[in-house]
Amino acid sequence: MQTSPVATTVDPSAGSQGVPDKVEFRNAMARLGAAVNIITTDGPGGRAGFTASAVCSVSDEPPSLLVCLNRSASVYETFKRNGVLCVNVLGAGHQAISSLFGGKTAMDERFASASWSSGPSGSPILQDASVSFDCRLSQITEVGTHDVLICEVISLSTGEQAQSLIYFNRQYHEL
Amino acid sequence: MQTSPVATTVDPSAGSQGVPDKVEFRNAMARLGAAVNIITTDGPGGRAGFTASAVCSVSDEPPSLLVCLNRSASVYETFKRNGVLCVNVLGAGHQAISSLFGGKTAMDERFASASWSSGPSGSPILQDASVSFDCRLSQITEVGTHDVLICEVISLSTGEQAQSLIYFNRQYHEL
Secondary structure, three states: OOOOOOOOOOOOOOOOOOOHHHHHHHHHHHHOOOOOOHHHEOOOOOEEEEEEEEEEEEEEEEEEEEEEOOOOOOHHHHHHHHHHHEEEEEEOOOOHHHHHHHOOOOHHHHHHOOOOOEOOOOOOOOOOOOOOEEEEEEEEEHHHHHHHEEEEEEEEOOOOOOEEEEEEEEEEEEE | OOOOOOOOOOOOOEEEEEOHHHHHHHHHHHOOOEEEEEEEEEOOOOOEEEEOEEEEEHHHHHHHEEEEEEEEOOOHHHHEEEEEEEEEEOOOOOOOHHHHHHHOOOOHHHOOOOOOOOOOOOOOOEEEOOOEEEEEEEEEEEEEEEEEEOOOOOOOEOOOOOEEEEOOOOEEEEO
């Protein structure tokens, strides 16, 4: 699920015997901690970026990871058209940029808030990310409202900072 | 990537301009923190379980998550045959059971180390998990050495403990 961190309370008694409804599912998913990332792209479809925690490693042969993206997201067509993206893993002190890219701020304003370079794919690389994976989109799997974007890593860059920004229980945590 | 946490050092200068090799990719992926989970199944193929951090939420309509599993893993055929699984999200104090299910210990011995119940799918539910998602396998996408198992949640149960066990930088962290 694309994550736009929103501060609400988790009902600890949530649970169900049947198929959970959206609220029950989201409350339960709040208990699955995850790293926060800014996913960027640039190309014929334009430049775009969003905050996501639904990102994980898939295979190291070929080096691949995946990103889940809501097909109704405003950035969806841009990513699909460009066919490339960069996963910028956030670290300590990145709460503000995470919120900015998870909200409704215009793209130019989002990108103006930080320094970027660009990798072989042309996608923006966040200069002080913990690590950035420059990727080409290799496969798409539709699941309900979302697409699972399978991405092959074509280059990576590792930053100076080795801390991690984790989103868990609807709050940021630094590790 | 199925995670069997192994303690090695991360080279902070790792990085590459071309496609990263396995070691570079794994070192970089160590910077992507993730929740630790025990994935279980039971059914005609037998009972099995393994530790995984490559798990993420996909869609809340229908409520779905995904789990990445190496096709060469010893438990692979069991999961595929049963077509059901439970994602047990670990919390504080679960380091030992995480290592047990991430190692080479026999299945009976793994399951003997904790208390379990079972959900509608028949898959084992870890009694003191932070939250457990009982699922049926709805779709499989092959990516390199791994399968991405798309799972529809048929029931969930929320535990008493609301802490999280995160694996980051090849170490456990409690949140």
